[in-house]
Amino acid sequence: MAATATKLSSGHEMPAVGLGVWRMDSAAVRGLIHSALRAGYRHFDCAADYKNEAEVGDALAEAFETGLVKREDLFITTKLWNSDHGHVVEACKDSLKKLRLDYLDLYLIHFPVATKHTGVGTTGSALGDDGVLDIDTTITLETTWHAMEDLVSMGLVRSIGISNYDIFLTRDCLAYAKIKPASLAEKYGKTPAQLVLRWGLQRNTVVIPKTSKVERLEENFAVFDFDISVEDMEKIKALDRNYRTNQPAKFWGSNLYA
Known part of the structure; x- marks a missing residue:
């Protein structure tokens, strides 16, 4: 039975029920992903910071190869980590490589903060000398969003969105966005x-x-x-x-x- 789907502003449909892979043990990913596919799940929520994109990618590749499911039947989401705000394209390509995909259905800004770059895909949270998160004040959220928009025109991502934004930051994003973010609403x-x-x-x-x-x-x-x-x-x-x-x-x- 097909799951209920919601149409995004991009015109693509997102299954209303999905499986999040946060805190999913790497060794258990393959079995859980395949069991979820057999149960009817077609939406998987990932993130670079979950540190198991590669395992998810292997599980999906095997599912495609064995005919368990087709890529076009799935909706795959992953997220840009704070330390990669200044390297959006590279971070997206790194996630795609780990997930073994040609494109993402949805790419989200994980948190509304840019922090010190620690290497693409390493998802570090560097602290300053004062022991507080080392925020990169040279990168604005508007700059990050426009880089996210570039991913759509490059064909790497079908839809883009935001995560953990409050109402004020969301309003700001709507004001400068050429492509409006996908949202819970x-x-x-x-x-x-x-x-x-x-x-x-x-x-x-x-x-x-x-x-x-x-x-x-x-x-x-x-x-x-x-x-x-x-x-x-x-x-x-x-x-x-x-x-x-x-x-x-x-x-x-x-x-x-x-």
Whole structure:
């Protein structure tokens, strides 16, 4: 039975259910990938930082060779690590080589931060002399995104997206992006606002969105015809940064929520 799929802005379909390979032991990858394929999985979520792209690639190559599945039937995602923001094309090609693929269905920026380069594909997290993550301030997220866009025109990647971005960085990305990032909201065929409102409703809270635009009135009310999966509810919850937008301390000088 075919799995439900969501159409990305690029026109490609992403199966709504996928298998993540994070913390998957390298020795177990082959068996798990093949078992997942036999069970009907067609979407696999990888990352350079998971350090098992090569094992996933071997498992997929064997699946193709034995006729278990065809490449065009799969949706393969992997991610650019922080230390490779200044080497996007090289990092993508390195992941493709390890995965033994000619193209990626989706390539994500893993985290919205560029750190000291430690060698393509090595996924290092170098610390500065102060023991804090060594951030490369010469590379902007906009520069990284435009390099990601180049991957699409080169035919190395079909769709690009972002991961672990907060709402403010996401808005910034939408402002400078020529190719808009694939998003969780896109997965459900809804706007980011609708996804956030639905998240609130599924937490059994009352949501009271404010708008002065008539079209938004209708959009904000159209949140009763879909459900966010338990897995995606947890992903959204994990974005919590204990940040309060209405902070009286800023204008009264007294922190009521301390």
